[in-house]
Amino acid sequence: MFILVENVSFTYLPNTPFAVQALCNVSFAVERGESVAILGRTGCGKSTLVQHLNGLLIPQEGRVVVDGVDTRVRGAALREVRRKVGLVFQYPEDQMFEESVFREVAFAPRNMGVEGEELENRVRWAMTVVGLDYDALKDKSPFELSGGQMRRVAIASILSMKPEVLVLDEPTAGLDPQGRTMLLGKLWELRKQWGLTIILVSHNVEDVARIAERVVVLDKGKIVFDGSVREFFADEERMRQCGIIPSPLLQAAFLLRRKGFAIHPPLAPFDFYLEIKEKVLAGKRPCSVEM
Amino acid sequence: MFGRNVIIGQYIPLDSAVHRLDPRSKLLVVALGIVTLFLVQSWISFLFLAAFCGILAAVARLSFRYFLKSLRPLWILLLLTLVLHVFFTQDGVVLFGFLRVSFEGFIKGLFIVVRLALLVVVTTILTLTTSPIELTDGMEGLLSPLKKWGFPAHELAMMMTIALRFIPTLLEEADRIMKAQMARGVDFESGGLLNRIRGLVPLLVPLFVSAFRRAEDLAIAMESRCYRGGVGRTRLKVLRFAPRDYLFLCSAFSTFVLSLGIPWIVR
Numbered sequence A: 001m002f003i004l005v006e007n008v009s010f011t012y013l014p015n016t017p018f019a020v021q022a023l024c025n026v027s028f029a030v031e032r033g034e035s036v037a038i039l040g041r042t043g044c045g046k047s048t049l050v051q052h053l054n055g056l057l058i059p060q061e062g063r064v065v066v067d068g069v070d071t072r073v074r075g076a077a078l079r080e081v082r083r084k085v086g087l088v089f090q091y092p093e094d095q096m097f098e099e100s101v102f103r104e105v106a107f108a109p110r111n112m113g114v115e116g117e118e119l120e121n122r123v124r125w126a127m128t129v130v131g132l133d134y135d136a137l138k139d140k141s142p143f144e145l146s147g148g149q150m151r152r153v154a155i156a157s158i159l160s161m162k163p164e165v166l167v168l169d170e171p172t173a174g175l176d177p178q179g180r181t182m183l184l185g186k187l188w189e190l191r192k193q194w195g196l197t198i199i200l201v202s203h204n205v206e207d208v209a210r211i212a213e214r215v216v217v218l219d220k221g222k223i224v225f226d227g228s229v230r231e232f233f234a235d236e237e238r239m240r241q242c243g244i245i246p247s248p249l250l251q252a253a254f255l256l257r258r259k260g261f262a263i264h265p266p267l268a269p270f271d272f273y274l275e276i277k278e279k280v281l282a283g284k285r286p287c288s289v290e291m
Numbered sequence B: 001m002f003g004r005n006v007i008i009g010q011y012i013p014l015d016s017a018v019h020r021l022d023p024r025s026k027l028l029v030v031a032l033g034i035v036t037l038f039l040v041q042s043w044i045s046f047l048f049l050a051a052f053c054g055i056l057a058a059v060a061r062l063s064f065r066y067f068l069k070s071l072r073p074l075w076i077l078l079l080l081t082l083v084l085h086v087f088f089t090q091d092g093v094v095l096f097g098f099l100r101v102s103f104e105g106f107i108k109g110l111f112i113v114v115r116l117a118l119l120v121v122v123t124t125i126l127t128l129t130t131s132p133i134e135l136t137d138g139m140e141g142l143l144s145p146l147k148k149w150g151f152p153a154h155e156l157a158m159m160m161t162i163a164l165r166f167i168p169t170l171l172e173e174a175d176r177i178m179k180a181q182m183a184r185g186v187d188f189e190s191g192g193l194l195n196r197i198r199g200l201v202p203l204l205v206p207l208f209v210s211a212f213r214r215a216e217d218l219a220i221a222m223e224s225r226c227y228r229g230g231v232g233r234t235r236l237k238v239l240r241f242a243p244r245d246y247l248f249l250c251s252a253f254s255t256f257v258l259s260l261g262i263p264w265i266v267r
Helices: A046-053 A076-084 A101-111 A116-129 A147-159 A177-194 A205-211 A236-241 A248-258 A269-281 B023-039 B043-059 B064-088 B103-129 B132-149 B153-183 B193-224 B243-266
Strands: A003-012 A020-030 A035-039 A061-066 A085-088 A165-169 A197-202 A214-219 A222-228 B093-096 B099-101
Touching: A003 A046, A020 A046, A020 A061, A020 A222, A035 A046, A035 A205, A046 A061, A046 A085, A046 A165, A046 A197, A076 A085, A085 A147, A085 B153, A101 A116, A101 A147, A116 A147, A116 A177, A147 A165, A147 A177, A165 A177, A177 A197, A177 A205, A197 A205, B023 B043, B023 B103, B023 B132, B023 B243, B043 B103, B043 B243, B064 B099, B064 B103, B132 B153, B153 B193
Parallel strands: A035 A197, A035 A214, A085 A165, A165 A197
Antiparallel strands: A003 A020, A003 A061, A214 A222, B093 B099
């Protein structure tokens, strides 16, 4: 087991009138190479949970083990955990401070002691992987870039650590449709080509459907569902109970099923959704609907 | 991480007689109380003032813990005061060489420590029972007579409100950026002084960038709602003295006068 979260509970401001329990006895495991989406409504503990995955928060109860190392370690071992589990925060461009894109992307590996040619190679690789032109952009100020480019620089600045897991907290928030499609495509490639384990935090059903195979749903600090995307997206009732609003296309699929229309070929709502999506994107007619 | 145990300026929203007092009367009493604390010269006066604080805290249902917490950042200062007095009061017993220990100095030091502690307690009662917004409203109310001479009371209060409003936001932001940089391998917790100072650059630059952006946004938001300073502005909550405010003011004044006069009466 690559990442193991075991009976983790966490309370903010414990023992004060402001105490908020963010996580309550959460357990799950992620295998190497998986792509998992963590879903849930705002304030359900998603962000708290992902900060546990690389030891930024230490569980008050229970434990988190990354590749055999308990995150309660300190010093070099903890830094190694943070390297292995690259965490991209929400609005990661807010963390930028360097004068050039190169220095921004090189910041994390430099902190890990990487220098010289190896450093340059890593920066080049990380920028190329997220679809940024290394030679054209490396000397630009990160603050001159467009929103989508800034987001990708921020993600590259984590990838340059060569993490084994990439954890992204709402990576597409605030991006325009092109930026979103581009970013999701790059994440998919990262997984397929480079074998990265991806953990995606989102409440955007479209993003989840594109990237993840497994869904972990949190509600009020507890895990209420852990299973395949297909299974989760088949049950509209459960999705809504968990505070997840189906995307318009998925809603259409649910509606057709509710109204008793048979879809040919007979498909589960999620497959119907994928089918429509692929065909429409390819400019073809989707499957026929029989009244 | 940050800001988790800063109690000064952390309002505890309860519903008590002290909470409901007009912020102006609370501010006035605290200001006079501080002056009194610096004027009094005897232990018995402190007893009066401490009893007054105790009653206020009890009425406001504040637990003793909050006061200990607000004193915590000051304990080094208090200890240092005491130690300096013990060793540098002239009439002490010579230990060896120039080092003297003075019992009188200890008593004097303790006196000042109690004075400082009471100072903190008084202001903590104010900030625990009065929301920052009420505080600035009260300050504006007290300063507004000076408007006649062109004193920008409203603008000052607005600036303070905004500053107070953004402290938690900026702390949260700092916490978030710090975590983001820690995820990129920055070590804020160890290393020498120089290393730690260097480690602040990746924290401070993004923090300033976001603070300026927020300021810009706020200015635009205020302008688009036609904010143009205090002239002709009315308020949603008009401050009004209630009977309990007069009662509070009277009892506070009499306590202060009594604590100032008591050494003469006792003698």
